[in-house]
Amino acid sequence: MDQARKTISGHCRVDAVGKVFGSADSGPEIVLKNCSFEVPAGSLTVLLGPSGCGKSTLVQLVAGYDTPTLGNVTLDGVSVTGPGTDRIVVFQETALFPWMTLLDNVAYGPIQMGIPRREAESEASALLRDVGLKAFEDRYPSQISGGMQRRAEVARALIARPKLMLLDEPFRGLDHMSRGLMQEYYLKLFDQHQTTTLFVTSEIDEAIFLADRLVILSYKPTTVQTVIDVPLPRPRDFQMLTSSVYGQIKEQALDLLYNEALKAFDQPAIPANGGVRGTA
Numbered sequence: 001m002d003q004a005r006k007t008i009s010g011h012c013r014v015d016a017v018g019k020v021f022g023s024a025d026s027g028p029e030i031v032l033k034n035c036s037f038e039v040p041a042g043s044l045t046v047l048l049g050p051s052g053c054g055k056s057t058l059v060q061l062v063a064g065y066d067t068p069t070l071g072n073v074t075l076d077g078v079s080v081t082g083p084g085t086d087r088i089v090v091f092q093e094t095a096l097f098p099w100m101t102l103l104d105n106v107a108y109g110p111i112q113m114g115i116p117r118r119e120a121e122s123e124a125s126a127l128l129r130d131v132g133l134k135a136f137e138d139r140y141p142s143q144i145s146g147g148m149q150r151r152a153e154v155a156r157a158l159i160a161r162p163k164l165m166l167l168d169e170p171f172r173g174l175d176h177m178s179r180g181l182m183q184e185y186y187l188k189l190f191d192q193h194q195t196t197t198l199f200v201t202s203e204i205d206e207a208i209f210l211a212d213r214l215v216i217l218s219y220k221p222t223t224v225q226t227v228i229d230v231p232l233p234r235p236r237d238f239q240m241l242t243s244s245v246y247g248q249i250k251e252q253a254l255d256l257l258y259n260e261a262l263k264a265f266d267q268p269a270i271p272a273n274g275g276v277r278g279t280a
């Protein structure tokens with residue numbers, strides 16, 4: 001990867017965003033309320049919040065797959081009004097084409113954009129090497145493990161040179177050891193490519209280990225509780241999980257999240273009419 005590709009673009013602002021879901025039948029559900037935070041260019045910013053609080057909803061709004069009810073999202077000062085090639089989302093579910101080899105999967109996007117096949121394949125091959133899959137580039141997705149599939153997906157996202165990478169719980173569902181290894185791998189990749197990243201997780205350890213800054217969310221109606229800078233040096237390794245800085249940040253994050261997680265746990269089921277009382 002040449003220096004020219006190291007970018008300091010991708011500054012994202014989520015400004016006073018609100019999102020209400022619902023229908024005439026179910027009634028309104030205020031999921032996000034006055035949510036504001038920034039993803040500084042070149043940073044790895046992690047959104048951390050209890051399950052169901054609206055993290056994926058925020059990703060959808062930043063990706064432009066959905067629009068806020070209130071507020072605004074900008075990327076490098078330009079309002080997000082729909083999906084664009086400047087943002088790539090990597091989801092938990094694999095989106096690799098099962099009928100293509102890993103090399104073809106990663107080279108697919110550039111070839112579609114008109115890049116000559118040899119050039120696209122050479123770049124795809126270099127990226128697969130970066131994610132530790134060089135020896136597997138002729139395999140099909142079904143012939144590799146779940147963790148390898150996620151790495152191939154990250155390679156496929158990086159080849160598109162997005163300004164902003166959005167990763168929505170990409171390591172969810174992997175076993176504990178694979179997840180830890182994926183985090184280390186991902187950090188190496190981030191240090192190398194420096195693509196501005198918004199990473200979503202509900203795992204505190206994963207969040208602190210990866211983040212330059214943590215954006216901690218409340219439970220619904222969800223807003224930003226606080227933003228915590230993570231001053232752990234890079235490159236990082238798992239030894240840092242025992243450092244005092246790490247311990248202090250974890251304590252702070254746990255304090256903030258515990259009560260919100262309880263709210264999520266205790267939430268009563270929403271009745272079919274969304275809890276709206278009839279007028280007798």
Ligand SMILES: Nc1ncnc2c1ncn2[C@@H]1O[C@H](COP(=O)(O)OP(=O)(O)OP(=O)(O)O)[C@@H](O)[C@H]1O
Pocket residue numbers: 021022031049050051052053054055056057058202
């Ligand atoms: N398209 C939609 N229509 C109606 N409600 C929605 C829609 N998308 C999300 N919601 C509601 O928004 C809330 C937040 O969902 P979201 O998936 O964003 O949370 P999350 O924090 O990503 O959850 P998890 O950590 O469990 O993946 C939920 O109550 C969900 O039912």
